[in-house]
Amino acid sequence: MSVAELTLRQRLWTRESRLAYLLLLPAAVVVVGFMVYPLVYVVLMSLFKTNRLGWLTTFAGLRNFVNVMTDPGFWTVAGRSLLWTAIGVFSKTVLGMLIALLLNIPYPGRKTARMLFIAPWASSVPISVLLWSWVYNPQFGLLNYTLKLLGWAHPPVWVGTPIPAFIACMWVDVWIGVPFMALVFLSGMQSISEDLYESAYMDGVNAFQKFFYITLPGIRNIILIATLLSALWTFNDFNAIYILTLGGPVDSTDILITSIYKNAFAYLRFDKAAVMAVVTFVILSFISIVYARFYFKEEQTA
């Protein structure tokens, strides 16, 4: 009997497949328990009124969504989340690329430099952010102390006023995220054949042309994947903002993820938080799908 003649049941229920199902079962249970169930429950919460412990009380339909969508504060936070993500990803990509280029040049001590650049990424994120909160301290902090030494008599109160607070949080997010980008770009650069650079050199190509015509096209797919991951992580970066400013002053550094947390666990408005979480999920899924389509289209073209 050929494979084509087998029924669906026969094809899916062979001796080997049964063993495979058995081995997959624990992983499936974990995925359902820790990913699918919470996701479904959050969607349910967004459609129900909840009590202050997050338990479902009465069915609300889309009323929770209407309440959130008609709140101007929500759109401010959503817009800031997109701005935060765009600036963060752009900065990390540019800085990561520069660092990767520097780390790709052979020079004595390059290995040490590579290890040092990984440190911010390898450290515990909350601890790193706490260290930065000391750096930003207006009285004891290293940053303002240095700025005063350099002649700036009244440097900004970094985490106490709206625009400096946003910049301060952004910088910490970038500082933590750059090493990953640099490492990924570096690994991509090392996979480009040296022959290309040598022949370009023979043709009298300058450094910028090498970068734009050899390096950049050579790591194009890596850039796509890295920026997608970075966009997802940056959009959901809770630590930098919550530890440094709690989303303040006057919510001026709140992004969706910190606002979700505050609504859920500080104000115990789980239904509102669930709506915002669903919206976040939709936005991130949309970004991922657009990226994936673009990536696979490129791959097919190549």
Next chain:
Amino acid sequence: MSGIRRGRLLSVLLVLAGLLVIPGILFANGTTEKAAAPQKATFFWAVYDGVTEDYRASLQDAFNKVDPNVQIQIIPVGWDQLHDKLTTSLAGGQPPDISVIGTRWLLEFMDLKQLADPTQYVSKATLDDIIPGTKEAMINGKLWGLPVAAGARFLAINNSITNKVPKTMEELEQDAIAVNDPPNHWGLFMPGKKHTELTDFAYYFYAAGGDFFAKNADGSFGKSTVNSAAGVQALTFMNKLANQDKVVEDGYMGLTRIQGHPLFYAGKIGYVMIGAWVDSALKQAGATFPVTYAQIPGFAGHPSTPLIITDSIAFFSGGKALGAAGKFIDFWYKPEWKGKFDQLAGFPPVTASAGKLPAFDTPMYKTMGVAAQNAKGWPLIATWDECQNAIWDAVTKVFLGQATPKAALDEAAAKIDKINGM
């Protein structure tokens, strides 16, 4: 052939299942020789300034040595995280047996039907030792939380900078201006960065005779009155101190209370409105300058009305070892342990037996005793955290020059009424 294999597989699975299930059944029926597992209670321990980690660890060790079958795990949690952690634990169905809480949270947890009756688990001797006036958690004649700390706030004065004791807020302003000498030292401490409590606004608000809510005829809270004349006077005054007189520390907008108080301990602030932990915190910081304690003054024409903070210990109905938790409280509330805690935290004792200790016969505790006579606490309202957040935002907007005190407080009052469904 495949039938035999299937049979073998089934046998192996049955044996494995048996190995897993049988010991469980034996333990459940108590037929094993092994002793029953000890009762282990968990306790969310709020981290008070002045109370050292050594004290927490030694208390836990001492109790756990008394009876190996009754154990406690004391989990330290920062004040700023405690409410979130408790809520998360309750929502997840894994509450601690007991926790320190701000007494104002009681109503919230009562609403959620999460509280257990502490008098069922704590001995009568311990309950009788608690000073009746400290039982703020007595609601409708029933005690829902044991007082753990209760203390009115007061004014601490660094005598190496000034000896003047202001009688009114207006005098305080003039004294702060007179001694202000940045960057060597500043006249007055004020935190401008949001933190877990609205303490500083409350000091000035109560000093102006304000109340956060109107009271209904039945005693319940009505609409917000934070935008009353008292509120506007308080916030205008705070803003004047910070942005016109400039007598508060540089960078006050970037400092919470916890981050900023070390400036006082370091001798760089003249006046600070603070709690009783100041005494032990000064000692721990190695401060050598003399300090006097006085009442937080009222505005001209108003009596001194300081804020009083009470914290309680709540028992949670979802706890798994409430009996062990009750025994721990009996152990901890003995004067040798609770008295030491009160000294470290700097709070006046809540038990009669600890009150007899000579350590509490000091000028600071005497000042607190006077302060308590006309002090006001936080409003006991379930949505207080969200309400105080709205007021914090109003205060910050005024400090940042984004709104006038009146406009900011009107907006806050409207938000609070909406939060409370009014």
